[in-house]
Amino acid sequence: MPPVEAWVKVWIDEEAYAPDVHSSLACTACHGGQPVRSMSAHDGLIADPSADPETGCGTCHPNIAPYAADSLHSTLRGYDTALYERSIPENHDTLEFMETYHCNECHATCGDCHIAQPDSVGGGLLDGHAFVRQPPMSQTCTACHGSRVKNEYYGLNEGIPGDVHLRQARLACTDCHTGDQMHGMGDAADANHRYDGVREPQCEDCHADQIGVGSGILQHEIHGTEILSCQSCHSVAYTNCTNCHVDRTEEDVPFYKIEEHSLGFYLGRNPLRSAERPYRYVPVRHVPIDPESFSAYGEDLLPNFLNRPTWTYATPHNIQRNTPQTESCTACHGNEDIFLTADKVVESERAGANLNVIVDVVPPMPANVGQFFTGSAAPAEAPTEEAGEAPEPGTDDSFWGADEDEPAADETPSDDSFWGADEGEPAAEETPSDDSFWGEGDSEPAATEESESDDSFWGAQ
Numbered sequence: 287m288p289p290v291e292a293w294v295k296v297w298i299d300e301e302a303y304a305p306d307v308h309s310s311l312a313c314t315a316c317h318g319g320q321p322v323r324s325m326s327a328h329d330g331l332i333a334d335p336s337a338d339p340e341t342g343c344g345t346c347h348p349n350i351a352p353y354a355a356d357s358l359h360s361t362l363r364g365y366d367t368a369l370y371e372r373s374i375p376e377n378h379d380t381l382e383f384m385e386t387y388h389c390n391e392c393h394a395t396c397g398d399c400h401i402a403q404p405d406s407v408g409g410g411l412l413d414g415h416a417f418v419r420q421p422p423m424s425q426t427c428t429a430c431h432g433s434r435v436k437n438e439y440y441g442l443n444e445g446i447p448g449d450v451h452l453r454q455a456r457l458a459c460t461d462c463h464t465g466d467q468m469h470g471m472g473d474a475a476d477a478n479h480r481y482d483g484v485r486e487p488q489c490e491d492c493h494a495d496q497i498g499v500g501s502g503i504l505q506h507e508i509h510g511t512e513i514l515s516c517q518s519c520h521s522v523a524y525t526n527c528t529n530c531h532v533d534r535t536e537e538d539v540p541f542y543k544i545e546e547h548s549l550g551f552y553l554g555r556n557p558l559r560s561a562e563r564p565y566r567y568v569p570v571r572h573v574p575i576d577p578e579s580f581s582a583y584g585e586d587l588l589p590n591f592l593n594r595p596t597w598t599y600a601t602p603h604n605i606q607r608n609t610p611q612t613e614s615c616t617a618c619h620g621n622e623d624i625f626l627t628a629d630k631v632v633e634s635e636r637a638g639a640n641l642n643v644i645v646d647v648v649p650p651m652p653a654n655v656g657q658f659f660t661g662s663a664a665p666a667e668a669p670t671e672e673a674g675e676a677p678e679p680g681t682d683d684s685f686w687g688a689d690e691d692e693p694a695a696d697e698t699p700s701d702d703s704f705w706g707a708d709e710g711e712p713a714a715e716e717t718p719s720d721d722s723f724w725g726e727g728d729s730e731p732a733a734t735e736e737s738e739s740d741d742s743f744w745g746a747q
Contacts, residue, residue, distance in 0.1 A: 290403075290410040299414020306416045316342060336396035343396050350469050351396070357470025359394050364479040372575075372588040384583045387540040388532045392430050399426050399468070406430055420460050427459040434525050438604040443549060446522055449605050462487040481599055485562050489516045505612070508658050512564040515556075519611045521602040523549040527574035533582040544574055551610075553618070554626035554643040558599045570626055570643055571600035592638025597626055619651040 303309050314321050319331040335342030339360065344351035358364050362385055369381050391406045398404040399421040402411050407429040412418050421427060428436035441448025451457040464487070466472045473484035490497055498511035505519075528546040535541065554570035556563065577591045611617050611624065618624055625645040628636055636644070 290408065295402075295408070295410030297411065297414060299416070302414035302416045308417055334395055334397050336398075336401075339396050350471070353471045353475060354396060354469045357468070357474070358477060358480060359468050359470065362389055362393060365389055367478045367482075368594060369588070371594045372591050374589055377584070377587045377589075380584045380587060381580065384532065384580050387534060388542060394430070404429050420458070423458045423460075435603045438524055438602055441604075443523070443525070443604075446549070446604060447606065449603050450607055451605060462491075481558055481563070483562070504658070513566050514553075515563070515565040515568045515601075517569050517601055517605070518553055518565070518567055520605050520607070520609060521551070521569055522604050522606055522609050523551045524569070524571060524600065524602040524604060526550050526552075526572040528572065529576035530574035530579055531576075531582070532580060547574075551624065552597070552626040552630065553624055553645070554597055555645060556599065557595050557597075557639065557643050563599070567625075567645075569600045569602060570595075570597040571602070572596055573598050592635065592640060595639040595643045596635050597631065597640060597643045615651060615655065619649055622648050 308316075312321065313319070316335040317332050318335075320327050320329050332342075339351040339355040342351075343354075354360055365385065366382075370378060373381060392404070394404060400412075400417050400419070401415065402409055403425050412422065412425060428439075437443050438446075439449045439452055441453070447453065451462075460468075467474045467486050470477070473486060477483050495501065496503060497506060497516070499507055501507060509519075525547055526549070527544050528548075530542055530544050532540065532542045552570055553567045556565050556568045557570070559565070573596060575588075575591075575596060577586075577588050580587045625648050626643060627648065628644050628646075631640060631644060
């Protein structure tokens, strides 16, 4: 983000603010202070009234403020859930003290999204103190969610294109992540971490007809809805951080350092498998933690370090229609490079909860794979175009299944025959058919009509 001049950060633009309904309130109604024309006006001033949402915003927004105050966006409950599981109760106070230096600024008040940029990127009013109903993505969301989500979604990781939902559909964060989710309302009200409870948002919200059995897409028919998460096939390499250490300078300024990070894509066994997330394999990402991450604040603060996996359930924000995984069956089957096998995990972490994530045996190519294809066994090698046979792996036709004028498969064998038996899994539910993942034919989706101006999508220039 470009730097903002100090005076711009606090400049109240009368023209921008005057039409705002909040302009009918006196400044002191929210900010306290004294209604006088002197420096004593700042006596008792509240810089950010929304730091206490129920007091600062709840009078006018009683249906939202109490939930927002207790949401994952506002509290550190997600961090605490993870850290407490790795620690013991005797260490919780020390960990919470550490959080006051290194975590609190990244957890948003109402004003950090709707009035100003977050403090973590220097603050500053978004639009002359006018309240912005839909937070501008580049000034609020990616200001905090920058190093991983922003780089993935915008295509800033070298050699990897941006997410198709941005490149093709021009979707902002709030098109998928609703206000209720951000405010901790509805299904998000009782979540203890971001993958707790109901899966929100869901790919099915837009792509219900293109997923699983009944979709008419061969690869989706074969894999169903309980073998792989959508990201298993449609995301690409993402950032994995080896560890993170936090400390403070002699001047008491907090800082952190990550010793190593790299791009990679790994399918692991699902550590959060449930009826809501039934997938057998999902992308897993190494989180920036190690046993000594907080050693500057005390010894052995994470004695149960491996009670929770270091390779965790991931939903990368770099979705593509075609990926290395979709090029052929053997891109995944029998390919150890794509799975989180033990050799990819450092020896000190090959224990505890990671054992439920590490893939011991990579799924082989099924002996009966020919049954999945129309009228013949799977070819031993890729057919040539000159022979007039099926297109090469990686093309739309080979991945997305036959066009309407091609015969449909006579029979689709069960998931178990493709991936190996797992008697405890329920059958995938059927969904209506569709011609392709994106809709009719092979065309990509047209850009959606934007309800807001470019400035509200990208943030003010």
